[in-house]
Amino acid sequence: MREFYSGSEKMASLVNGSYKTIKILSRLGIKPGFGENSVSEVCQSNAVSPYIFLSICNVSDFHDYKPNVEGVKNKEVSDLVRYLRLSHNEFINKDIPSVEFCISKITSSEGANPKHSDILKHFFEEYREELESHFNYEEKTVFPYVTGILSGVRKEGFSIEKFEENHTNIEAKLSDLKNILLKYLPAGYPSDVVYEVLAKLYILEEEFENHAHIEDRLLVPLVAHLEKTGEIIKNGR
Amino acid sequence: MAAKLRIALIEPSQIVRTGLEASLSSFGAKFQVLWSFSSISHFTSFSDEIDPDIIVVNPALFDQTGAEKVKTAINNPRDARIVAFAYSIISESLKRQFSAVLSIYDTPSEIAMSIERVFQKEIDDNELIQSGYTPHPVEYDLSDREKEVLVSVAKGFTNKEIAGIHNISVHTVISHRKNIVRKTGIKSVSGLTVYSLLNGLIEQ
Numbered sequence A: 001m002r003e004f005y006s007g008s009e010k011m012a013s014l015v016n017g018s019y020k021t022i023k024i025l026s027r028l029g030i031k032p033g034f035g036e037n038s039v040s041e042v043c044q045s046n047a048v049s050p051y052i053f054l055s056i057c058n059v060s061d062f063h064d065y066k067p068n069v070e071g072v073k074n075k076e077v078s079d080l081v082r083y084l085r086l087s088h089n090e091f092i093n094k095d096i097p098s099v100e101f102c103i104s105k106i107t108s109s110e111g112a113n114p115k116h117s118d119i120l121k122h123f124f125e126e127y128r129e130e131l132e133s134h135f136n137y138e139e140k141t142v143f144p145y146v147t148g149i150l151s152g153v154r155k156e157g158f159s160i161e162k163f164e165e166n167h168t169n170i171e172a173k174l175s176d177l178k179n180i181l182l183k184y185l186p187a188g189y190p191s192d193v194v195y196e197v198l199a200k201l202y203i204l205e206e207e208f209e210n211h212a213h214i215e216d217r218l219l220v221p222l223v224a225h226l227e228k229t230g231e232i233i234k235n236g237r
Numbered sequence B: 001m002a003a004k005l006r007i008a009l010i011e012p013s014q015i016v017r018t019g020l021e022a023s024l025s026s027f028g029a030k031f032q033v034l035w036s037f038s039s040i041s042h043f044t045s046f047s048d049e050i051d052p053d054i055i056v057v058n059p060a061l062f063d064q065t066g067a068e069k070v071k072t073a074i075n076n077p078r079d080a081r082i083v084a085f086a087y088s089i090i091s092e093s094l095k096r097q098f099s100a101v102l103s104i105y106d107t108p109s110e111i112a113m114s115i116e117r118v119f120q121k122e123i124d125d126n127e128l129i130q131s132g133y134t135p136h137p138v139e140y141d142l143s144d145r146e147k148e149v150l151v152s153v154a155k156g157f158t159n160k161e162i163a164g165i166h167n168i169s170v171h172t173v174i175s176h177r178k179n180i181v182r183k184t185g186i187k188s189v190s191g192l193t194v195y196s197l198l199n200g201l202i203e204q
Ligand SMILES: [Fe+2]
Pocket: A084, A088, A135, A138, A211, A215
């Protein structure tokens, strides 16, 4: 077992050890060409707070990691919110459409049973709607609340604890879809597409899980800390 | 051919954890240490996603008076055997709550034998010896009863309603549902509905 990631290690070796950090780098807009530079150096030269980059990597890769919330800066939390927003955008506008494309290839294939195709399409549609409303709630309610706190305004009637309590699971149904395709799809469907979508679903499930961990184990404690310590002007409406 | 016993460890000391993992894994054919956790809360956050046959846990993590029961402190939806791995003496009332108590001074093979014995006892209890009992059966087909319960789940009935329809206890409904989820790998009601439709158990 290794230690948590630190700012002094080389960015290239961090990525070599855990290639999934590529997605994190890409979402935060960090440019490649790291040379021998350390994690902190690379982050700083890309105007990203090293603290947030490291916390995201650590939450993703170590289940027992707890972020140090003491002395967290506004810029760091706003980097985190930006990261979560970009993740949502990627999920909804890139990953889900590419899964949907595969599903429609499957359901419109020659050997498809129209009854079964309808069932699958309906399940996927329902899931997509759930996902959209999950992200929507975060975008419209949770993130504005957080950015409000960063600018010293606290909206009444909401707290990050409320979010934590009601935060729902978004990967369970994806995993169901995966098992349905893997185990119970009747014969006659194009196996190359089925395998293609399965590979996507496995990756996406892991991404969703990580995303929820970042919200639950990084965003929530950081915002809870700001709620307690920040200088906040209460705002009735 | 018996399947490997799947083990989850809960032990705060990293060095002890590593040692236990290595010792148990050296009995390669019998055990698989698939999950390791440093605390009970850490374990709890994963307990819905994993399905160990055995949970090996440091008893120091529990209330020594035995007032808070191990079974309530540890979320164990699939009813895994819980085995203590103790550094020191533990109270009788706590001891009774485990299927076995291992000691840090046991040799790896003593530990392996104690764990096997827990399962041996289980087999005797269930008189499953002749059927070649495996903790994770290869046969994943749903039983007729499970199919009936599944149909009711897919139709949107609550556990209480299902119990009434099939004239069984709510507890039995829950245990059927757990088995359905374990066998199919499908957790959501709408996923189970898709399963039922694809398998012709219900009509659209
Ligand atoms: Fe989110």
